[in-house]
Amino acid sequence: MDRKSKEEDGQEDAAAASDPLVTPNLEESILKNRMEQFKAELKTEYEYSYRSIRPIPFLEKQYPVQRLFLDGGVEYLSKDQTKHQHRWQKLDSYKDIFNKNVMEDNRWIIEGEPGSGKSFLTLQLTYEWCANDEESCLCDVDILIVVKMRQLSGVSSIYEAIKCFVLSKDSNFSIDDIEEILSEAETSLVIVLDGIDEYPHHSLSNHFMNIIKKIILPKCKLIVTTRSGKIPQECVDWTNLVRLTGFSTETQEMYVREVLTSGNDDETLNVIKEWLPSTSILYEFYQIPLIFVTYAHLSHETESELLHFTSMTSFFSHVISSFYSHFDNKMECAYMDSGFVTSEKHNQEFNRLSFQGLQLQSESPQWKKDLLIKEIGESFIETFISIGILREEERISNQTEEPLSNSEVIKIIKFYHNLYCDWFAAHYLADVIAKVDDPDIKSDGDEGLEILEDLDPFTFQYLYRFACGLNPACAKHILDYLSHVECGDVFVMLCLLEQRGKVDGIKDNLREICSRTLQMRNQDTRVIQRSVLQLINIAAREKNVEQLWFEQNGHEMTDIELDGILSFVAKCKKLKKVRFNYSMLPVGFHRRALLTLLTENNVEVLWYPSEVWYRLNLNSGTWEHKIDNTDLTEEDYNRVVSSFRDINV
Structure with a gap:
């Protein structure tokens, strides 16, 4: 429909609304036609966002979101437990939200x-709504509104956000029209506020x-996405x-099969699979979807180099x-000079700006393009945008109550991803801290180390x-x-491991940390939980865990959870005792091969649901009383x- 036709329809709607002869x-x-x-x-605009995606920036090949998206791990916080404690439980799929x-x-x-x-x-939910997917959790939703919160500086309402950043620039729908439509469809409306932690205004009284x-x-359904630890507590x-x-692990294999090998290249799949367990330091890092996807595509191209990665730093250095x-090769193929060589001064300045961005703007620093150019x-900047390290976005600059039509659109530069x-920023931090010991630089050492207090290590x-x-x-x-920070032992x-690359030479440190009580609690952040698991995994491989x-x-x-834990225990040759406190375990465990391994390793499995405890009989797979050993x-x-x-109601 061309602009003239839209305007004529709008005039007819207005005339009909004011005509007393118009029937209900x-x-x-x-109203129905206007809604449609x-x-x-909306669907026309959404299609641009989900139909052509590059898993990592330098890839020439693009994919639709439904080809790339895989149903990873999803949990929900159960509120039907005790009055004082909730617990996370696994969802079978994101579709069960x-x-x-x-x-x-x-x-x-x-x-x-x-990541x-x-x-x-x-993006996947957007695709499902546009495609009228009958299996989607949005199958009965009339209208889906998705807004990226990082774009909304100077935007005071959801209606303005839709007008500025969701609909096309030549849309005839006014802000008042949008408000009326959303109110009309409220009971069958889903709004997604993507990245509320990146919203430029944090006043709790805002729209x-x-x-x-x-x-x-x-009455609408609302989904808010945010990074962990940035949830509005109220x-x-x-x-x-x-x-x-x-x-x-299963999701990783599925990604390789469906995206990289089209389901018929078992050799590539097996090569990628066999490397993952061999790099225990990186194991938890690869569970981050963004990192694994980058790893998988790089390994598909330069497999020999990836064999040598023993730390996150070495891996990420290879990524950059x-x-x-790839950018140089692309420019060479186009017979153009990449112009990538930059002065050390520019590199250092960029590192400094990255660090200061984290100090001033938390995890998502951004700059006005014209100021960053200066x-x-x-x-x-243009080179880093082409490479895929930076990206450019448009924002509304209006910070006043002036009409939206008077607002200026400005260009913002931010990182492709926070990692x-x-x-x-780590390059800048490393340089500053290293200078503390430089005798040729006159400075107060303590003053130089104060920079460490600016950024929370858990974030x-x-x-x-x-x-x-x-x-x-x-x-x-x-x-x-970090050794003086609460729970800092894990990060130490x-x-x-990042500094040395391998566990050789740090076994004493590992043994010292594991000799103390190492806890992982429900209330801990995912960062802490994963770090503790990674530390236990490394320590167990080095036979430091008993x-x-x-x-x-x-x-x-x-049963699946217990099987997973006991499978891990069976691989730890020095581990002799595993104890479960204040949880409910299955009535028994009957995987014979695993019970045999536990028996050969002389492992004792104890269960303390309360003050009374039980022992797992490794011959029968049943629990037995602690005193008389009866089943x-x-x-x-x-x-x-x-x-x-009763206790945990």
């Missing part, structure tokens, strides 16, 4: 670490917070909480170098780990700092279950 049926028909036109415009009976409210917060796939999930609080559009008690947990080389030059920012763990891997002189100061070990305790208050463990009968087990649930 005709008015309803006009609005939906059609709206279907769980325990999720009674119509507000959802989806959290995840950087966990929050925005990618949003978007009022949507979350159900002051505005209370919303937790009455909002459904969901989190993305990354790629399991690959971006550079700092480091246009050639540098890239951590990488360049910026990759920044600290990269810095340790880049510069050993910097690492010793970071390690000393991981930073040591006992494991699992304490999960109120948790009812499944726990079905009646006894049911009493334990009943008592456990």
Whole structure:
């Protein structure tokens, strides 16, 4: 439909609305037509976002989102446990987000670490709605609104956001029209606020917070995505909480099969699979979807180089170098000079700006393009955009109450992903800290080390780990700092692994940390949980772990969960005891081959559902009483279950 036709339709709608002779049926028909036109415009614009995606920036080949998207790990916070404690439970699929009976409210917060796939999930949901997918959780939704919160500087409402950043620039729908349509469709409306932690304004009284609080559009379904640890705390008690947990081994294999090998190249799949377990330091890192996808595509091209990676720093250094080389090759094929060689001064300035961006703007630094050009030059910026390290976006500059039509559109530069920012900021941090010991530089050492207090290691763990891997002189100061931070022992070990690359030479440190109680609790962040798991995994391989305790208050463990834990235990040759505290375990365990391995290793499996405890009989696979070694009968087990649930109601 051309602009003239749209305008004529708009005039007819207005005339019909004011004509007293217009019948209710005709008015309803006009509203329906307007709604359908609005939906059609949304779908046209959404198609551009999900149909052509590059898994990593330098790839020439593009994919539709439905080809790339895989259903990774998803959990929800169960609120039907004790009054004081909730626990995370696994969802079978992201498609169950709206279907769980325990999720009674119509507000959802989806959290995840950087690179966990929050925005990618949003793209998949967008595709499913546009394609009228009958299996989608959005199959009965009339209107889906998706807005990227990082774009909304100077935008005061969801209606303005749709007008500026969702609909096409030549759309005839006004802000008032959009407000009316959303109000009309409210009960069958889903709004996605993608990346609320990147929203430029954080006042709790703003329009978007009022949507979350159900002051505005209370009947619609709302999904808010945010990075872990950035959830508005006042919303937790009455909002459904969901989190993305990354790629399991099965999901990783599926990605390689469906995207890289088209399902028929087992040799490539096996090569990639056999490398993953051999790099224990990187194992948890590869569970981040963004990192695994990068790893998988790079290994498909330069497999021999990936065999030598023993740390996150070495891997990420190769990633950045690959971006550079692919850009150079692309320009060479076009018979053009890449112009990539930049001065050391420009590189250092970019590193400094990256670090200061994290200091001033938290995890998602951004700059006005014209101001950044003055700092480091246009050639540098355009090259990094072409490489895929930086990206350019348009924003509304209006910070006043002036009409939206008077607003200026400005260009913003930000990183393609926050991990890239951590990488360049780590170079600056490493240089600054390393100079503390330089006798030729006159400075107060303590003053130089104060920079470490600016960024929380639990929020910026990759920044600290990269810095340790880049510069050993910097690492010793970071390690000393982290050793005085609460729960910093885990990060000390991981930073040591970055510095040395391999576990050789740091076994004493590993043994010292593991000799103390190493806890992983439900309330810990995913960063801490994964770090503890990684540390246990490394320690177990080095035979430094003799006992494991699992304490999960109120948790009812499944057969699959118990199988996974005991499979890990069987691989740890020195581990002699595993103990489960204050959780409910299955009635027995009967995988004979695994029980045989546990018997050969003389492993003792103990269960403490309360003060009374039981031992797993490795011959029969049943639980037995601690005193007389008699089997726990079905009646006894049911009493334990009943008592456990009474305590944890």
